[in-house]
Amino acid sequence: MTDPLDGRGDPRDGDDAVRGAAPPATDPPRPTAPARLGPSPALAVSFLLPAAVLLGALVMYPIAYSVVRSLYDAGGDGFVGLENYTAIFTDPDTLVTIRNNVIWVVVAPIVVTVIGLIFAVLTERIRWGTAFKLVVFMPMAVSLLASGVIFRLVYEQDPDRGVANAVITTVADVFRSNTGYPGARPRENDLAPATVADGAVVLRQPTQPGQSVLFPLVGLNRESLPADETPAAGAPARPGEITGTVWLDFTPGSPGAVNTIDSAEKGLGGVSVEAVAGGKVAGTAVTEPNGTFAITGLAPGSYTVRLPAANFEAPFNGLTWLGPTLITPAIIGAYIWVWAGFAMVLIAAGLAAIPRDALEAARIDGATEWQVFRKITVPLLSPVLLVVFVTMIINVLKVFDLVFIIAPGSVQPDANVIALEMWRVSFGGGGNQGLGSALAIFLLVLVLPFMFFNVRRFRREQ
């Protein structure tokens, strides 16, 4: 018993495995075959009857019923012609589902096929290829509901709970030294020297070089300040420069003078400061740990001094995977996780069937691995790649469970797809089985070209 995930099983095994895909060309219809021993055609009826009854009653009849039902209204009493179909293409909600299905069909099958190809080619080169294939293939055995629950956990917003954001914020923190002071603001009264405009903290009075200015801020918790913040200091005025201090103007436990630097108050380091003249930034500086700054190299004149909004933005907290913008890419990510193994196993089986001699001959002739891959492997694999690709398109058109499970209720309209909308309008509270039938027929029409593709492929293989 060799392992089929290891594409190089014994030859009999491989033969078995591909039998379905490429059946031996036995048994062409033979009208001239002698009827001496052959069973009578009438006998076929008894063998086929159970399947025929079930397929007729539960698959074929529903197709006909749905076609008719789609021409009637929600309750099924009034004939409405093609109105349900025009509704599909005019209603903004269903148009979103069509847009999402287009995104799915354009992105998911190609990504799954390419990833499957890469994995299949790479696993041929390692000893533990079978183990790798088992791991990547495993999600195929798991229900899409369980996969959905798994990815709801992965995509949780809070970086302390969702592993996706935990990874992203960890990586992002490496590249960001300045954590900023979210929540810091000037006092809201007329005596405060600064005020808020467009998120930035701006001095009320224009400033000339040679002046020293004050940015007293509140709204920060002293304990949340970095430990290396030192007591705030005044900045002496210097000719040709605008100097000043940005500090937390709050003394715990004592009244402390407002808008003046007290000894117990802490400076805010790392804050960027800009001097603006005529709408243009003329000079910038960053505060020291004691809160002082000096903007140098300024021409004489009048400047507006401000602390840009970036100083006060909340720290990066990960992406909102399950929000309206990212929801479809997020679900496609889960889909790829589920289906890459399928593509990999199919392509690996095709790869195992490629004659080694062809590859070796090319290598001996001096072809690089990339050339071998591009010029020999991929062309020889193209039938398998096409099958994987088409299977994925059919599958993606019908995608339902993952969207239904991963998208939170409030975001579901943004993530909606045709198969889900069909269920929603017919059973999930929509109460419009006319529109539901039309959506089902629409889905059937979408897979029809691939149905013909399969039939043609099958006939050619016979």
Place this chain on the structure above:
Amino acid sequence: MMTTATAPGAHAAPRPGLAARIAGRAGGGLIQVFLILIGLFWLLPTLGLLVVSIRDETDNNASGWWTFFTKPAQLTFENYTNLLSSGFTSSFWNTVWITVPSTVLVIGIAAMAGYAFAWIEFPGRDLVFLVVVGLLVVPIQIALIPIAKLYGFLGIFGSIPGVVLFHVAFGLPFAIFLLRNFFVGIPRELLEAARMDGAGEWKIFSTVVFPLAKPAVASLGIFQFLWVWNDLLIALVFADTENQPMTKALQSQMRQFGTNVDILAPGAFLSLIVPLILFFAFQRYFVRGLLAGSVK
């Protein structure tokens, strides 16, 4: 002769071979690292589900599941005992009562039909079989509304037999396709010999063809089993609350995802235990089924 012919080649080979081997080993190392990372990437989400399912609700709210690596003591089976005492077991058995009959019926019915398509000649056989191939891709959405009506009329809407019949009908095209293709590969002589001996078609089917088809039946069985076990949509429409399988029972908990991870995580993990065991035990048949019918 042979040695003299190959000797120059054997001499020339090491020089490019060595360089290529060094480059190959470095590249091989990179590939190993890359594939290990990918493998972790694929394992991590499921591992996360497992760990979340064996952590206390307050722990799950307070910190990420990965912190258990440093504090393994916080693990508990409480979520599982709570879940099992809350009636989840009945939905587990519903899943079994839906899945087993669906699988057995599909195998039996499809084997008969596959035999007829492979070994009994009747007018229009090839055309009818092409229709079966066409039915492979029909989306189940097309049948939800009509069959809901039909089941209402027959009085089996919401019942387990109704769910089973739906699964059987939509499992049949793939099953017939798979088994017929296997059957036509059985040597004609075996059947002819049995016919010579005067065996009837039923006897040939049950004593010659079906036993030979065990690998294909195993592939089909595992495939159909997993498909039915993992289904959500059909259960959502056709199973009453008292007959609902695990997938539907869990889906009804999704609305309060944030607050009942302690139910969802162990439930989802329980629902995937049986498929995973089957998968690891029978993966060769599962892969064959995929290779044979990669059209659905």
